[in-house]
Amino acid sequence: MRKTLRGVYLGLILFFLYSPIAVMIVLSFNASRSRNKWGGFTFDWYVRLTQRSDILQALWVTLSVAVVATILATIIGTGAAIGIQAMKKRPASLLLKVSYLPMTMPDIVTGVSLMLMFVFVNVPLGYWTMVMAHITFDTPYVLFAVLPKLRQTDSNLYEAALDLGCTPMQAVRKVILPEIMPGVITGALLSFTMSLDDFIISYFTSYTDKNLSMVIYSAARKGIEPSIYALSTIMFLVVLALLIVINKRGALEEVS
Amino acid sequence: MKRNWFAYPYSLWMVLFTIAPMLFVVFYALTDSSGALSLANMAAVGQETYFRILWRSLYLALICTVICLLLGYPAAYFLASKDFNKNQTLFVLILLPMWMNFLLRTYAMMSLMENQGIINTLLKAMGLEPVRMIGTEGAVLVGMVYNYLPFMVLPIHTSLKKMDQRVIEAAEDLGANPARVFQRVTLPLSMPGVISGITMVFMPAVTTFAISRLLGSGNFMMFGDLIDKQFLELNNWHFGSSLSLIMMVLIIISISLLNKADPKGEGSGM
Numbered sequence: 120m121r122k123t124l125r126g127v128y129l130g131l132i133l134f135f136l137y138s139p140i141a142v143m144i145v146l147s148f149n150a151s152r153s154r155n156k157w158g159g160f161t162f163d164w165y166v167r168l169t170q171r172s173d174i175l176q177a178l179w180v181t182l183s184v185a186v187v188a189t190i191l192a193t194i195i196g197t198g199a200a201i202g203i204q205a206m207k208k209r210p211a212s213l214l215l216k217v218s219y220l221p222m223t224m225p226d227i228v229t230g231v232s233l234m235l236m237f238v239f240v241n242v243p244l245g246y247w248t249m250v251m252a253h254i255t256f257d258t259p260y261v262l263f264a265v266l267p268k269l270r271q272t273d274s275n276l277y278e279a280a281l282d283l284g285c286t287p288m289q290a291v292r293k294v295i296l297p298e299i300m301p302g303v304i305t306g307a308l309l310s311f312t313m314s315l316d317d318f319i320i321s322y323f324t325s326y327t328d329k330n331l332s333m334v335i336y337s338a339a340r341k342g343i344e345p346s347i348y349a350l351s352t353i354m355f356l357v358v359l360a361l362l363i364v365i366n367k368r369g370a371l372e373e374v375s
Numbered sequence: 376m377k378r379n380w381f382a383y384p385y386s387l388w389m390v391l392f393t394i395a396p397m398l399f400v401v402f403y404a405l406t407d408s409s410g411a412l413s414l415a416n417m418a419a420v421g422q423e424t425y426f427r428i429l430w431r432s433l434y435l436a437l438i439c440t441v442i443c444l445l446l447g448y449p450a451a452y453f454l455a456s457k458d459f460n461k462n463q464t465l466f467v468l469i470l471l472p473m474w475m476n477f478l479l480r481t482y483a484m485m486s487l488m489e490n491q492g493i494i495n496t497l498l499k500a501m502g503l504e505p506v507r508m509i510g511t512e513g514a515v516l517v518g519m520v521y522n523y524l525p526f527m528v529l530p531i532h533t534s535l536k537k538m539d540q541r542v543i544e545a546a547e548d549l550g551a552n553p554a555r556v557f558q559r560v561t562l563p564l565s566m567p568g569v570i571s572g573i574t575m576v577f578m579p580a581v582t583t584f585a586i587s588r589l590l591g592s593g594n595f596m597m598f599g600d601l602i603d604k605q606f607l608e609l610n611n612w613h614f615g616s617s618l619s620l621i622m623m624v625l626i627i628i629s630i631s632l633l634n635k636a637d638p639k640g641e642g643s644g645m
Contacts, residue, residue: 125453129465132450135521136472139483142493146486153491195385202382214382217389220397223630224623225582227599231606231619232396235403255392258385277378287378316476319584323606332478339482339589343489351479362474366467 140355147348164349174334174350180246181330184321185314188253193307195254196261200302201295203262204269218259229256230323237324245327252324253314260313261306268302269295305368312361315354400623403616416617425601425618432598435512436580439519440527443576444569446520447527451568452561454528455535466532473525481586484518485509488590510592518590519580526579527572534568535561574633578626598622 147165151158168174203211221229233255237248272295280290296303318332329337331354338347407413419425453459454466472480487493488508495505508514538561546556584599596604598618605615 122458125456125458129450129453129459129469132446132524133465133468136469136524139480139487139521142487143483195388198381199385200382202379202385205378206382210379214386214389217393220393223578224626225579225599227582227584227602228400228619228622228626229396231602231615232400233392234606235399235612235616236392236396239399251392255388258388262385287380291381312474316474318476318478332476335482336478336585339478339485343482343486347482348486351482354476355479358475359471362471363467366470 143348144352144355147345147352149345152345164346165353167346168349168353171346173329174331174346177329177331177334180249180328181315181332184246184250184253184330185311187250188257188314189307189311191250192254192257192310193261193303196258196306196310197265197296197299197303199258199262200265200269200299201291203266204274218262221256222259226317226319227323230320233320234323243327244325246325249321249325249328249330252320253317256317256320257310257313260309261303264306264309265299265302268299272298301368305365308361308365308368312358312365315361316358397623400616400619403613404620407613416613417620419614420617420621428596428601429598429621431595432581432583435516435519435595435597436577436583439516439523439580440573440577442516442520443524443527444573447524447572448531448569451528451531451535455532460536469525469528471525473529477522478585480522481518481589484521485589488514488517509590510594512591512595515587515591515595515597518586519583522586523576523580526575530571530575531565531568534565534571538564570633574629578629581625582622 148160148162149156149158150161150163199214203214206214230252233248233252234244237244242248276294276298277290280294281287285293316332317330318336321330322333322336325333331350335347335351335354338344404416405412405414407415420429450469454462454469459465485492489495490505490507490509492509494508498505508517542564543556543560546560551559581597582599582602583597584603587593587595587597587600602615602618602622605611605618
């Protein structure tokens with residue numbers, strides 16, 4: 120009895136969380152333009168997406184920014200984790216505190232502050248400023264995904280590799296990296312997901328190049344259109360799939 | 376080359392792209408358009424129009440936080456209880472929306488609550504009067520609760536899970552009834568999670584951006600929308616920075632309060 124009641128409550132919460140998204144997915148296959156009539160099943164809205172050059176352009180921006188930012192964030196973040204572990208307690212904890220900043224500041228403050236700086240130093244707001252902003256919010260996720268794995272490794276192995284004649288680069292590549300690889304991959308997946316999904320920071324740091332979230336935002340302001348449902352559905356499913364993979368690696372709880 | 380050198384590129388990146396931009400906010404907030412030091416923009420935040428927006432944001436964020444706490448605590452409690460703690464899928468389903476684009480979720484909410492939307496269609500089908508939802512404060516609030524609820528559930532769930540079950544058994548052995556066990560043992564021990572949940576909901580809720588525009592039809596401007604407007608519509612960067620600076624200060628105060636209440640960071644997953 121008690122278990123049933125509790126199950127019902129959790130079911131209601133899940134219904135609240137997922138029914139709007141479910142409705143959106145259903146409507147993206149609705150042949151009727153109207154939201155309150157089912158006009159039969161269609162892929163038309165998805166086909167229409169491929170005919171809109173602004174959306175294809177935004178898809179390219181979204182994917183390429185995510186790939187470039189993820190690669191750089193993974194390199195910088197993994198290096199940071201390796202270095203922090205060897206640091207003295209004070210500088211290490213200072214650097215970790217600074218790393219929490221982009222994660223705790225509201226996105227709007229991060230976006231606005233980066234925009235101010237880019238404009239002040241006369242960098243035009245576009246593709247590359249978006250990339251730099253994404254690296255900034257992605258890197259701490261890599262750092263916090265790699266650190267726990269690093270703590271499980273034996274730091275004497277690194278010293279041993281150096282004693283046996285490795286250069287520090289070789290020691291990292293041959294001794295540390297293989298051990299922390301699961302954390303590095305999780306961090307890369309996380310930062311890729313964050314990049315694909317970002318709206319606010321991209322919105323403030325790029326004028327000329329728009330990503331998919333920015334296209335959805337400007338479309339939503341004009342009113343709802345079924346092809347935007349289709350676009351949202353695709354983004355939702357891609358991000359969902361990525362998150363399930365990341366969660367399988369046991370990382371969502373650790374980093375959130 | 377020492378091992379801690381590997382962290383240098385990151386340190387440099389953080390100084391250039393996290394610390395420096397924040398200093399720019401401070402700089403713009405405390406100067407006027409001629410570049411001279413001026414507190415005029417900071418003082419302008421106190422003007423009635425803006426103060427009212429700040430007040431509304433704080434007030435809506437507070438109500439949103441209370442609703443999330445009331446809805447989220449039982450959810451976290453049930454999830455962590457013996458009945459469901461083996462059900463990993465259920466936990467993941469509640470956790471996942473946290474990582475999902477808030478814009479997509481707000482957009483989905485919009486299609487439900489529109490005048491010609493799903494809810495009103497259902498109401499009409501049942502022979503009831505349609506309700507105007509979009510453009511009301513209630514719609515903005517529902518949108519906020521919808522977006523931030525998982526942020527309340529996760530930290531409370533984490534702190535409940537970490538709790539030593541033997542303490543509860545001890546209280547039961549000593550004759551406390553379930554209500555008393557909850558009040559005297561479970562609730563106090565889950566406080567770090569509650570506090571962390573409150574900050575994780577309240578802070579982003581204050582700076583809510585676009586939710587009020589999409590669900591409130593722009594009738595209820597919030598602090599985040601105000602910042603957006605100063606930068607992208609009115610080009611008043613100094614005032615926009617003053618607003619952002621106030622936000623930063625509010626958040627730094629909240630974080631230090633949180634650290635005091637929960638010094639070991641037990642409640643947060645971080």
